[in-house]
Amino acid sequence: xxxxxxxxxxxxxxxxxxxxxxxxxxxxxxxxxxxxxxxxxxxxxxxxxxxxxxxxxxxxxxxxxxxxxxxxxxxxxxxxxxxxxxxxxxxxxxxxxxxxxxxxxxxxxxxxxx
DNA sequence: CTAGTGACTGTTT
DNA sequence: AAAACAGCCACTA
Numbered sequence: 001x002x003x004x005x006x007x008x009x010x011x012x013x014x015x016x017x018x019x020x021x022x023x024x025x026x027x028x029x030x031x032x033x034x035x036x037x038x039x040x041x042x043x044x045x046x047x048x049x050x051x052x053x054x055x056x057x058x059x060x061x062x063x064x065x066x067x068x069x070x071x072x073x074x075x076x077x078x079x080x081x082x083x084x085x086x087x088x089x090x091x092x093x094x095x096x097x098x099x100x101x102x103x104x105x106x107x108x109x110x111x112x113x114x
Numbered sequence: 115c116t117a118g119t120g121a122c123t124g125t126t127t
Numbered sequence: 128a129a130a131a132c133a134g135c136c137a138c139t140a
Contacts, residue, residue: 008137027122042137044121049138061121069121077121 009046011035016047019060022088023105024098026064033107044069059084066100068092 015034019025025033027040036042047058059081063069071078082092090103 031122036136038123038135039137040122041120041135042122045119045138047121050121058121063121064123071121073121075121081121 008034008036008039008042009049012043012046013050013054013056016043016056016058016061018107019057019105022090022103024060024062024066024085024090024100024103025105026062026066026100027069028064029105029107030061057084060088060105062098062100064100066098066104068096068098071096 011034012030015030016025018033027043028037030043031037031039034043043061047061050056050058063072068078068081070081078096082096085092085098090098092098
């Protein structure tokens with residue numbers, strides 16, 4: 001059986017796994033879906049503690065503006081994130097920016113029109 | 115216990 | 128358009 005899925009980190013990981021292929025979600029979005037509306041920073045915190053080789057699509061997590069926070073934070077891993085995103089069909093700007101309007105993940109809510 | 119930090123977000127300059 | 132400021136709260140030391 002899985003470990004503490006009720007843990008904040010595990011919850012965050014589970015939510016990130018729900019991000020569909022070719023889409024990106026913001027930290028706030030993940031936090032909200034995980035049931036922690038104001039814990040956007042915790043999402044980043046949890047990801048920072050992520051072990052190398054985890055099965056979660058961490059590269060699909062960007063900040064609210066669509067920027068790769070990883071690259072902006074001066075992390076070399078930002079390059080890898082851009083690479084992975086482009087491989088999924090998500091174009092990344094020269095400024096490490098993604099079009100949230102077109103590639104932002106829109107989780108299906110209550111049915112409204114179909 | 116207190117203090118500092120941050121892969122963030124929204125508002126204001 | 129970008130930069131600065133403030134709010135936010137779990138985690139680490």
